[in-house]
Amino acid sequence: MAADLDHQCDLVVTALEAVADRLAEEKSTLTELDSAIGDADHGANMNRGFQAALEQVSESDADDPADLVKTIGVALVSEVGGASGPLYGGSIMSASQELEGGITADSSVAFAETYLETVESRGKASVGDKTMIDALTPAVHTYKKSIEVDDTEPLEALAKAVDAARRGVEFTTPIRAKKGRASYLGWRSVGHQDPGATSTFMILEELLAVAAEELDGDLEGEVDAEADVDPAELEGESDESGPTGETGGGGSEAESPSEGDD
């Protein structure tokens, strides 16, 4: 068990590194999206936060994935700023307790659900408000249903979730923002992709890549990997797609919440 948990901790670190690298690469893309309908800081905020998380995790002596994931959340809360800090970081902190005892298919579903619930309660946004919720909700719902109802292997479930998130990001483009800084633009927010939904998708896509590497296409057992992955970043869920991440448009930042961020 201990060896297992050590391995899961390594996976959490691997996933965090993948996400941090991706967000560093996409910094200007996210900022561009956020310039269109927000306050143009989403790329910089997410990059700053995840670099800080890398640093704090490297200094951590946590030997269980739940504690390690919590460390990531704490770092994001302190360093991201704006609405994305409490939404991403606070939700990871809350959801991390679901991983106590290790990452399994079941605990990763619980992590994803708690993460979504925390984002909803803190941000008070709903599907259709043009926020990260529009990518997160379909991803979490798809992941849960795939695992619990369809008995899908975790890697495939995660792939489906990433795909659902991608479609959620696309859905944000043609709708009007009702939450976040973008909502101040009213109808002018239509036609721009939401930055928060976009960063949520990018993170999930990286979790999938790490899970695929770990599970090597074959499920079973090592569900942990997947779960791990998830935790490490904010949500454990999502669906597939590979790296492409692109989407483009602009958005509002990960903040669905009530307003925009800063």
Next chain:
Amino acid sequence: MVGIVVVSHSAKAAEGICEIAREMGGGGGLEPVGGDPDGGIGTSPDPIGEAIEAASDGDGVVVLVDLGSAVMNAELAIEMAGVDDVVIADAPVLEGALNAAVAATSPSATVETVRESAEEARDVSKV
């Protein structure tokens, strides 16, 4: 006395709002806070938590906020700070801070009376 924290995306705005409020409220227990972790425009929970602790002398704290992420970061700061009886007033940040500062000078002031005074500012017509 009941402490007051003013949270704005701009540290300068928070400071200016406190300056205005101090003129009316005697100056005690008003703590401005603002800016993101890089010092730019934004809000962040850690400095908000420090401001709450600085404003608290045991009688509770009322927090005034400007925009949405200030609300979320203030909520997180309250959860993480070791101070009891901290509430966020649903009020315009400047007028609410002014009302709160005046209400806090009452000998019978409580967190609730100060919050209510701040929230009355929502109904004030200017013209």
